[in-house]
Amino acid sequence: RKEVEQDPGPFNVPEGATVAFNCTYSNSASQSFFWYRQDCRKEPKLLMSVYSSGNEDGRFTAQLNRASQYISLLIRDSKLSDSATYLCVVNPTGGGNKLTFGTGTQLKVEL
């Protein structure tokens, strides 16, 4: 089983749609979780951290389900500029900087 697993997509959605991505992780002892965004031919950038209580940043909502070992990202009112690859990232040890990345889910927002 992969350490971090994501549906690669692509998810093609119309502008204004709501879209959700899920990600599962294999290490039940994992401590911290993140979503990164990577635009085409660009470097990954931190989008948001994922907290146990769930967290929201504008149109973006991230949630963590420790019991089922999955993380979700919800994007409301999609914009063309949201088109990118969304990387699920897990810190399996809780300390240090050894992040484990998923392969990413590609989102294409269309007119």
Next chain:
Amino acid sequence: ETGVTQTPRHLVMGMTNKKSLKCEQHLGHNAMYWYKQSAKKPLELMFVYSLEERVENNSVPSRFSPECPNSSHLFLHLHTLQPEDSALYLCASSQDRSGTYTGELFFGEGSRLTVL
């Protein structure tokens, strides 16, 4: 100007060549990383330097040799590479704080390597 700068952006080399990738961070961070990104594969952590000391070496073949002369600079020396080493090599930095970790890595734009 980005906080993490990588050169060269593109590199084509033969299997017998020796080349180096360079990374410089202008963010005052104390940890630097090399990641490999291949098509349809997740980012693979190669090396981690914290306070200029190598703290992680993820079973990377010896044909990749990192060097961290100071907290702002990181190199990846390449020699006798194989075609399967063709990939995007990403440098990143972060600020290590004992006991806490924000999960934020700042990446450079990458060096796209093609091995012929």
